[in-house]
Amino acid sequence: MTPRKGVTSDRKQSRAKAKSASPRPSVPTGRGRTVTEPRPKGATTPGREVLPQMIAVLKKTYPGATCALTHADPLQLLVATILSAQCTDARVNMVTPGLFRKFPTAADFARADLETLAGEIRSTGFFMNKARSILGCCRQLVDRHGGQVPADLDALVALPGVGRKTANVVLGTAFGIAAGVVVDTHVKRLSGRLGLSVETDPEKIEADLMAIVPREDWIAFSHLLILHGRARCDARKPDCAGCEIGALCPKILDRA
Numbered sequence: 001m002t003p004r005k006g007v008t009s010d011r012k013q014s015r016a017k018a019k020s021a022s023p024r025p026s027v028p029t030g031r032g033r034t035v036t037e038p039r040p041k042g043a044t045t046p047g048r049e050v051l052p053q054m055i056a057v058l059k060k061t062y063p064g065a066t067c068a069l070t071h072a073d074p075l076q077l078l079v080a081t082i083l084s085a086q087c088t089d090a091r092v093n094m095v096t097p098g099l100f101r102k103f104p105t106a107a108d109f110a111r112a113d114l115e116t117l118a119g120e121i122r123s124t125g126f127f128m129n130k131a132r133s134i135l136g137c138c139r140q141l142v143d144r145h146g147g148q149v150p151a152d153l154d155a156l157v158a159l160p161g162v163g164r165k166t167a168n169v170v171l172g173t174a175f176g177i178a179a180g181v182v183v184d185t186h187v188k189r190l191s192g193r194l195g196l197s198v199e200t201d202p203e204k205i206e207a208d209l210m211a212i213v214p215r216e217d218w219i220a221f222s223h224l225l226i227l228h229g230r231a232r233c234d235a236r237k238p239d240c241a242g243c244e245i246g247a248l249c250p251k252i253l254d255r256a
């Protein structure tokens with residue numbers, strides 16, 4: 001069927017409008033790549049218009065929001081973040097006090113026996129993979145960084161078992177460096193429900209968030225979404241009726 005001229009023109013105009021209203025700059029991923037792919041057809045991001053109000057309400061709701069992983073230094077936060085994959089922060093916080101007493105430095109982790117380390121972190125799940133990551137990571141810290149955690153995105157993502165999420169957690173919380181936005185399972189889910197990103201890949205979601213969240217809020221923003229995800233916007237049963245940002249949220253629940 002030949003499309004009517006007016007319809008075609010409207011579509012062209014709305015496409016152009018959407019493009020100008022929602023620019024997608026190329027954002028470095030920290031691995032020498034950039035994110036520039038087009039959005040899925042028909043997808044919208046209505047939450048972007050009210051994002052400043054959402055951030056303001058979330059800041060009031062969760063004053064002093066910060067990382068829930070117990071740590072005393074960048075190394076402890078790095079190890080705790082590796083352990084937090086597919087595991088609750090509460091469970092990680094039960095394991096790490098004893099772990100950090102046995103392995104107080106990167107050199108101590110680097111010298112650890114794989115099986116022994118895996119046994120120490122067993123309850124966090126995927127313990128063999130996590131033990132390999134911690135060993136490999138700490139060996140590189142000793143070999144290349146004098147046993148210290150580097151405050152640099154590219155150096156962090158070059159470590160075994162360290163991706164952008166872990167690097168952003170360490171940079172943001174341990175060093176106060178806003179290199180990106182942490183996208184964990186809560187941030188991923190809420191970014192969709194709040195109409196801030198239509199993407200499903202964490203690096204693409206992060207690129208979207210970096211383009212619309214003011215840089216001074218990058219670190220706090222992920223903490224706020226994580227807390228709100230736990231308190232109200234549960235994966236299975238979101239409490240929309242009691243939600244502090246319910247009046248601003250487009251409630252795109254089919255993308256969760």
Ligand code: SF4
Binds near residue numbers: 233234
């Ligand atoms: S609980 Fe409902 S209203 Fe609140 S952020 Fe989640 S989807 Fe939106």
